[in-house]
Each structure stands twice: as structure tokens, then as C-alpha cells.
Amino acid sequence: MAKYFIYHDLSRCIGCLACEVSCMDWKGLPFGKANCRIYQFGPEAKHGEPDLSFAYFSCFHCEKAFCVEACPTGALNKRTLDGIVEYRKDLCIGCRACIMACPWGVPQWNEEEGKIYKCDYCVERIEQGLEPACVTRCPTRALSFVSAQEVSNLKRTKWLEATFGRAAHLVGYRG
Amino acid sequence: MGEKRTVYSICGMCSVRCPIMVEVEDGQVVWISGNPHDAGMGTGLCAKGIAGRAFLHDTERPLSPLIRDGERGSGKWKAVSWDEALDYVAQKLKEIIDQHGGRAVLLSDRGGPFGELRKAFLKAIGSPNYCNHDVTCAVSVNHASLSLFGFGRKTFTYDYKNAKHIVLYGRNMLESLRVKTARALVEAINRGTKLTYIDPRYTVTASKATRWWALRPGSDYALNLGLLHILIKEDLYDKDFVNRWVEGFEQLANFIEPYTPEWAEKETGIPANEMYAFCREIAQDAPHVIFHPGWMRARYRQAFWESRTTYLLNILLGAIEVPGGLVFAKGPKDAGRKGLNSLGVNLPKVEEKRADGAGWKFKHINAGPGLLHRAFEAIKTEDPYPVKAYIVHRHDPMTGLPDPEAQAEVFKNLDLIVVVDVNWSETSKYADVILPESSYLERSDIIATQKGLKPGFRFRQAAIEPMYDTKPGWWIYIELAKRLGKGDHFPYSSIEDLWQAQLDGTGVTIQDLEKKGFVTLADKPIWYDRADKLPFKTKSGKIEIVNQKWEEAGIPCLKPYESPDKPPQGKFRLLFGRCAWQTHAMWMNNPALNPYLQENTLWINKDVAEKMGLKTGDKAIVSNGNYTKEIKIFATEFIHPEAVFMLHGFGRTVPQQTRAYERGVADQRLEVGLLNVYDLAGGANALCECFVEVKPAK
Numbered sequence: 001m002a003k004y005f006i007y008h009d010l011s012r013c014i015g016c017l018a019c020e021v022s023c024m025d026w027k028g029l030p031f032g033k034a035n036c037r038i039y040q041f042g043p044e045a046k047h048g049e050p051d052l053s054f055a056y057f058s059c060f061h062c063e064k065a066f067c068v069e070a071c072p073t074g075a076l077n078k079r080t081l082d083g084i085v086e087y088r089k090d091l092c093i094g095c096r097a098c099i100m101a102c103p104w105g106v107p108q109w110n111e112e113e114g115k116i117y118k119c120d121y122c123v124e125r126i127e128q129g130l131e132p133a134c135v136t137r138c139p140t141r142a143l144s145f146v147s148a149q150e151v152s153n154l155k156r157t158k159w160l161e162a163t164f165g166r167a168a169h170l171v172g173y174r175g
Numbered sequence: 176m177g178e179k180r181t182v183y184s185i186c187g188m189c190s191v192r193c194p195i196m197v198e199v200e201d202g203q204v205v206w207i208s209g210n211p212h213d214a215g216m217g218t219g220l221c222a223k224g225i226a227g228r229a230f231l232h233d234t235e236r237p238l239s240p241l242i243r244d245g246e247r248g249s250g251k252w253k254a255v256s257w258d259e260a261l262d263y264v265a266q267k268l269k270e271i272i273d274q275h276g277g278r279a280v281l282l283s284d285r286g287g288p289f290g291e292l293r294k295a296f297l298k299a300i301g302s303p304n305y306c307n308h309d310v311t312c313a314v315s316v317n318h319a320s321l322s323l324f325g326f327g328r329k330t331f332t333y334d335y336k337n338a339k340h341i342v343l344y345g346r347n348m349l350e351s352l353r354v355k356t357a358r359a360l361v362e363a364i365n366r367g368t369k370l371t372y373i374d375p376r377y378t379v380t381a382s383k384a385t386r387w388w389a390l391r392p393g394s395d396y397a398l399n400l401g402l403l404h405i406l407i408k409e410d411l412y413d414k415d416f417v418n419r420w421v422e423g424f425e426q427l428a429n430f431i432e433p434y435t436p437e438w439a440e441k442e443t444g445i446p447a448n449e450m451y452a453f454c455r456e457i458a459q460d461a462p463h464v465i466f467h468p469g470w471m472r473a474r475y476r477q478a479f480w481e482s483r484t485t486y487l488l489n490i491l492l493g494a495i496e497v498p499g500g501l502v503f504a505k506g507p508k509d510a511g512r513k514g515l516n517s518l519g520v521n522l523p524k525v526e527e528k529r530a531d532g533a534g535w536k537f538k539h540i541n542a543g544p545g546l547l548h549r550a551f552e553a554i555k556t557e558d559p560y561p562v563k564a565y566i567v568h569r570h571d572p573m574t575g576l577p578d579p580e581a582q583a584e585v586f587k588n589l590d591l592i593v594v595v596d597v598n599w600s601e602t603s604k605y606a607d608v609i610l611p612e613s614s615y616l617e618r619s620d621i622i623a624t625q626k627g628l629k630p631g632f633r634f635r636q637a638a639i640e641p642m643y644d645t646k647p648g649w650w651i652y653i654e655l656a657k658r659l660g661k662g663d664h665f666p667y668s669s670i671e672d673l674w675q676a677q678l679d680g681t682g683v684t685i686q687d688l689e690k691k692g693f694v695t696l697a698d699k700p701i702w703y704d705r706a707d708k709l710p711f712k713t714k715s716g717k718i719e720i721v722n723q724k725w726e727e728a729g730i731p732c733l734k735p736y737e738s739p740d741k742p743p744q745g746k747f748r749l750l751f752g753r754c755a756w757q758t759h760a761m762w763m764n765n766p767a768l769n770p771y772l773q774e775n776t777l778w779i780n781k782d783v784a785e786k787m788g789l790k791t792g793d794k795a796i797v798s799n800g801n802y803t804k805e806i807k808i809f810a811t812e813f814i815h816p817e818a819v820f821m822l823h824g825f826g827r828t829v830p831q832q833t834r835a836y837e838r839g840v841a842d843q844r845l846e847v848g849l850l851n852v853y854d855l856a857g858g859a860n861a862l863c864e865c866f867v868e869v870k871p872a873k
Contacts, residue, residue: 032770
């Protein structure tokens with residue numbers, strides 16, 4: 001089952017691309033081709049006000065992972081230990097079935113190698129007790145590596161704090 | 176598995192110089208992050224900093240000393256040994272010094288904490304002509320600070336963390352990044368700190384602001400006069416602080432009389448009622464407020480007064496030496512500790528006047544860093560004397576200063592141009608000799624003092640040996656000095672010798688510095704007694720609203736406002752700026768960053784564009800003088816109709832940079848005729864006093 005999640009705090013994200021460059025740098029990916037991608041909305045008028053925001057887009061590590069089901073060689077595999085959808089490049093035959101299977105277009109094509117690339121939460125870093133490269137080097141702490149069950153509470157708290165303009169805690173919770 | 180090491184050092188991908196942690200395995204840099212020992216930094220790092228590894232391995236940088244092998248500017252080079260290059264430079268310098276004296280040598284750099292040895296080198300050869308890059312950065316801010324407090328802008332740091340309201344004038348903190356500042360700002364906003372952002376253009380910083388004022392470009396001074404008017408007329412200012420520490424308040428109160436918010440509204444386009452609301456709001460949050468006086472404010476002729484009145488807003492709200500305000504940066508002495516020793520032994524005092532006139536012809540201009548554009552004028556006219564050699568150290572005036580064509584004309588009067596750089600700069604194209612400095616990951620630099628609430632020392636140490644035939648800057652200048660018979664002033668044969676000389680008697684060792692990359696000299700933050708002991712360096716010991724140095728130079732400290740010119744028909748004021756992954760035009764060619772932005776676009780107001788039949792993605796022709804380029808436009812409601820905007824640093828002309836070569840448009844090449852247009856009071860180039868023509872491409 002999925003244990004982890006990369007939480008993207010919109011209010012802290014400045015669209016600086018550190019996460020993408022960090023990913024490429026750590027994973028040795030071709031320049032400009034990071035596993036995670038930052039998308040920009042705006043600047044544009046939203047309800048008559050200027051607006052500019054960013055979305056962090058990476059693998060969701062689905063419980064029922066379409067890419068894993070589509071992969072004929074086991075290059076994509078859902079780990080039972082922590083739910084990470086890992087990718088073994090040595091097993092990838094470049095069939096691109098995963099690209100078609102994933103509803104969100106997460107696996108990307110590396111034309112230099114004829115194989116795909118995809119986020120694995122930097123599993124080799126996690127095994128050393130570290131966090132994924134994108135999270136580690138995010139300059140404004142917009143990204144955080146959290147347990148999957150924590151996400152709803154984080155999101156809720158964030159919304160409450162933004163709405164009421166002050167700190168909020170679950171009753172009895174001061175962690 | 177080979178040898179693994181962790182090196183704490185200082186980033187060199189831009190002039191901010193963030194603290195970093197570098198991991199080395201088998202002599203290779205495998206990881207660079209922020210230095211986690213610095214709590215404000217953590218492991219975060221910007222995209223440029225992370226791209227340091229890509230830079231290290233990039234062969235599109237000068238890989239050995241080069242001597243020109245063709246006409247100047249021809250781009251033809253001969254690779255030579257360090258001995259040959261240094262002998263050549265020393266011989267040329269010697270000829271020039273013999274004929275014209277040491278004063279005929281000019282050196283410019285980007286300032287910063289590692290420049291002491293370069294300045295000592297100039298002293299040793301008898302030249303007063305050191306300039307930093309500040310004419311296209313903060314020199315007017317610095318003079319605004321000097322004129323009020325008697326000390327320069329770096330005496331204050333900003334306590335963003337504890338501020339209740341932060342006001343920024345085009346200081347695009349979330350795109351022109353200092354990592355620690357950006358993080359502190361984002362965290363402050365998250366905790367409820369208000370942010371007022373003032374800029375004719377909507378930026379990432381504007382998107383996080385509680386209030387965005389899209390003022391008319393160049394009218395910052397009018398806005399400030401209107402705000403000062405309200406604070407004084409509505410009695411919203413801090414009377415205790417003003418009575419205790421300010422000289423000349425009455426003159427200010429009389430001066431702002433005609434500058435009503437209603438008047439300022441006409442100049443700025445910002446509604447007067449919003450100014451009133453803002454002032455009442457911010458007075459509630461005072462003194463925990465910061466009006467940032469500006470960093471890169473080399474934009475308009477009135478920069479000095481823009482910055483000065485910004486400081487005055489802080490002063491009237493008492494935001495000096497309080498949490499969440501402007502805070503005195505404390506040095507080792509404040510911590511009861513000895514500071515770093517100066518480098519260079521028995522250096523002669525240089526009595527010569529500066530070629531740029533700073534300190535004598537222009538008495539109000541700080542003779543330390545001088546004015547580079549005035550030094551260029553001296554090269555051109557040989558007035559007050561001939562300047563024949565120019566050493567350009569990690570600086571790129573042909574990108575930073577306006578009008579490179581005009582600069583190339585000036586450079587014809589030089590007998591020697593030496594570029595010391597890690598990169599191909601636009602200026603390097605005109606060099607006679609290029610001396611490639613090792614990158615910041617391959618070299619150590621001298622120890623720097625870190626001033627702040629808790630002062631300390633910090634240093635940059637080489638993570639690996641140089642990958643190519645490059646050398647550290649300190650070595651280059653000592654070698655040149657030796658060849659000019661000035662070696663006795665520099666009895667250092669290694670960086671350890673230099674460090675030891677600096678640290679002697681401070682109680683700090685090199686090993687102490689190695690542990691975290693820095694040493695803090697105080698356990699607790701040091702605060703001055705705000706009621707009685709604020710160390711202003713003016714004659715009166717107080718903040719002087721009217722400073723005699725400027726008045727005697729014929730420059731009024733309270734200068735009547737002059738409205739910026741409106742652009743002529745079909746023309747627009749050219750604004751420029753930065754994005755988070757490119758700074759100072761240094762990394763357009765970086766292999767990791769280049770894919771993210773290869774050409775700049777021209778921001779233009781949507782209504783204006785529509786009238787011209789243009790929409791986002793269309794191509795336009797932008798031109799001024801002989802420089803005409805095609806550029807894609809971005810049409811948006813969120814830029815002032817008088818202005819167009821582009822990111823700085825594109826349109827590179829050095830063919831060795833294959834990824835960036837001739838991609839995009841160079842804003843500085845559109846700034847035709849602006850080399851001599853500057854803020855007379857503060858000294859900065861007025862880069863935005865520039866109108867360009869824009870028309871649809873056929």
C-alpha cells in the first residue's frame with residue numbers, strides 16, 4: 001500500500017524549477033526532461049483579479065497502477081513494502097505501453113535511450129533515510145515528503161488556515 | 176566505493192553566494208544542496224545552484240589561458256600556458272605603467288566579499304581605479320543610505336521573518352532569488368505578514384502579495400512623496416523615534432506639502448484612497464515594517480531620491496533596529512571579537528585621484544567602488560588622464576552596462592583588455608587575453624566576514640581539483656604582482672597561507688571553518704540600544720534629511736519631483752528583469768538550464784497589442800538605433816501600457832556558446848545612447864530611461 005506522498009503547497013511554490021533541475025541532476029536524466037514537471041497557470045485574469053499559480057505534476061504511484069499492468073517485462077513494478085511504483089531501466093524494452101496506459105501521461109519518453117523515465121520517489125534515497133531529490137532541494141519548502149494518510153489533514157488544515165487567517169489544529173493534536 | 180567527502184562552501188552561480196553543501200565521491204562532485212547547518216537555508220537550493228554540476232562539466236567555457244590571435248573582437252584565440260599568458264599580461268602592464276603610471280590600470284568586478292586581494296593588487300601597482308558593477312545595481316541605493324545615515328546600504332539587514340508588513344518596489348524577491356530571503360518571505364507570508372508589491376508588471380512576487388500596485392513606470396518617487404505626505408499630515412509617524420534620531424524633519428514636512436496623495440495619483444495611477452488605506456494599515460504594524468530601499472535600482476535618473484524616500488518611510492515609522500525592521504548588521508567587534516586581518520603587506524597609499532572623478536570631481540560619490548561609466552568616459556577622453564589597461568574580473572559590462580556598441584568604441588582606446596572569468600562573457604569577445612578562473616567548485620577563496628545579528632566568518636573551499644587548465648583568482652593576482660616586481664606585498668604561496676594570515680589572532684582556525692563552512696562569533700543576536708546608541712555615521716550622529724555633501728555638490732536632498740517622460744507615439748519604455756533560473760545573464764548557455772528558456776518574449780499590454788493587431792504568440796519587431804530584432808510577444812492586462820518588458824541577458828554574440836548564441840533579444844543592445852545617462856546624485860546608470868519601437872512583424 002502507498003506509504004508516501006509528495007505534497008505541493010501552492011502558497012509556497014514560486015515556480016523556480018529547482019525541483020525539475022534537482023530531479024534531472026540526481027537521476028542523470030537528459031537536460032530538460034525531469035520526472036516531475038511544474039506547470040504554470042497565468043498570469044491571467046481570474047474573477048477580475050490577476051492570478052498566477054503553479055502545479056507540481058509527477059507520478060501518483062497509484063494503488064491500481066495502469067502502467068504496471070500494461071508493462072510486459074516487469075520494468076514497472078508496484079512495491080508491496082511501500083507502494084512505490086518503481087522503474088527498472090534495464091528491463092524496459094521501450095514499448096511505450098505505459099505511456100498509453102497512464103491516464104495522466106506520467107511516463108515520458110527518453111529518445112536518447114529509447115526507454116521511458118518516470119518518478120520513483122528516489123527510492124534509492126529513501127532507502128538511505130533521505131527524501132526525494134525534488135523535495136530535498138525545494139528552496140521555499142513548497143514540496144514536502146509526507147505519509148499518504150497525512151495528506152488530507154494537511155490539505156484541510158491549509159484550507160482552514162487560509163480561510164480563517166490563523167493557525168488551526170485537530171482537537172487534541174499538537175504534533 | 177571510493178572516497179566520500181562532504182565540503183561546506185559557498186555557491187558561485189550568481190552574486191548572492193548562498194551557503195552550500197557539496198558531496199564528493201572519487202574526486203567527482205556528485206551532489207550540491209543548500210548547507211543544512213545554516214537554518215535559514217536548509218538543503219534548499221535554486222535551479223542555478225543545482226545546475227552547478229552541469230556547468231562544471233560543460234566544455235563551452237574557456238578551458239585554458241587564451242591570447243587573441245586576430246583582430247580584437249574577431250573571436251580568434253591561441254591557447255597558451257599560464258606562464259606565457261601571465262608573462263604577456265605582465266609585460267603589457269609594465270609598458271603601460273612605465274609610460275602612463277599605475278593609474279592607467281582599471282579593474283572592475285562584481286564586488287562582494289572575495290575582492291580584497293584584487294584591490295590590494297591595484298594598490299601595489301599604484302592604481303586608484305577599482306570599480307565594481309554597482310553602477311548597474313545598487314550604487315544609488317548605497318548613496319541614498321550614505322546621505323541619510325552616513326554609512327552604506329549593507330549596514331542594514333532586513334528581518335523579514337518578524338516583519339508584519341513588507342513593501343517592495345520592483346524588488347522581485349521570488350524571481351530574482353536569494354534563497355534565504357525568498358524562503359523567509361514565503362514563510363512570513365504564510366504566517367500572515369502583509370506584502371505590498373509595487374511594479375508596473377505582475378510577477379511571481381506580485382502573485383503572493385496582499386496588494387499589487389501597478390504604478391506608472393518611473394513614478395516611484397511620486398508615490399513615496401504621497402505616502403510621506405499622508406504619514407506626516409495624518410500624524411501616523413513615530414514621533415519618539417523622529418525626535419530622538421532625525422535632523423531636518425521640519426524641512427521634510429514643508430517639502431512634502433504640495434505632494435498630496437491626489438497629486439501622486441495623477442503621477443502614479445494609484446488611487447489616492449488606496450494610499451490612505453495603506454498608510455493607516457501600515458502605521459498599525461509599525462515599527463515591524465520593511466520598505467525595501469531597493470537592490471538593483473539602476474533604472475531611472477531619480478533612483479537616488481526613490482531610494483532615499485523609501486528609507487525615509489522606514490525612518491518615519493521607526494523601523495530601525497527593531498525586530499521585523501531594518502537591523503544593523505553587527506561585525507566581529509560587536510561580538511567582542513577580533514575581525515579578519517587585511518591582506519597585503521606594506522601596501523603603499525595611493526594618492527592619485529580616481530579617473531572616474533569619484534571623491535574629488537564628484538565629492539558626493541563614494542570613492543571605494545567608483546562609477547564605471549565615468550571610468551569609461553575617462554578612457555574615451557583621456558580626461559583627467561589616460562587609462563590604457565582594463566582588467567575585467569568576473570564581470571560583464573557589455574551585458575550589464577547599456578549599449579555595448581558604444582563600449583566597443585571606448586575600448587578602442589585601451590592598449591590591453593584582460594578578462595578573468597569562469598565563463599565566456601560578452602566582454603570576453605573583446606579581450607586581448609582571457610585568464611580562465613577555476614569554477615567555484617574547483618577553487619578556494621579568501622575568508623569573508625558575515626555581518627548580521629550574529630556576525631561570523633565564512634569561506635569557500637574547493638570541492639575538487641580543477642578539471643581543466645584553470646586557476647583560482649587569488650593565485651592569478653599574486654602571480655601578476657610577482658611579475659611586476661610587487662611580490663613582496665604578497666608573501667603567500669597557498670590559500671592556506673592567506674587564510675592563516677586573515678585568521679591570525681581571531682581565535683578561529685581553518686579547522687573550525689571546515690566543520691560547517693562558517694563560524695558564528697556570537698551565541699545570541701546582538702541588538703544596539705535603540706533609545707541611545709544607534710551608531711549613525713553622519714556629522715550630527717543622527718539621520719540627516721538634508722546632507723551637506725550633496726547640497727554642496729549642487730544636488731538637493733529634497734529634490735522637486737520630475738515626471739518621467741511619456742513614450743513617444745509607437746514607442747514604449749523598455750523594462751527588463753530576471754527569472755528564477757537565470758541571473759545576470761550568466762547561464763543562458765548552461766546545459767541544464769538552457770532547455771527551459773532559449774529565447775525571451777516581449778511583454779506588452781493587451782489593449783495596446785490589440786490595437787496593433789497583435790496577440791500572444793505573434794511576432795513583433797522591436798528596435799532602437801541600429802538594433803532591430805524579431806521577438807514573440809506576450810500580451811497581458813498586467814503590464815502598464817507605457818511599458819514593454821523582456822528578460823535580461825539574451826541575444827548572446829559569443830559563438831563558443833552554441834546553445835545561447837544569437838538566441839533571443841539583448842535588452843542592453845536596445846539601450847542605445849544610455850551609457851552616459853545616469854542618476855547624478857547616486858551614480859547609477861538609468862537603464863530604463865529607454866524607449867523602443869515595437870511594430871508587428873510582417
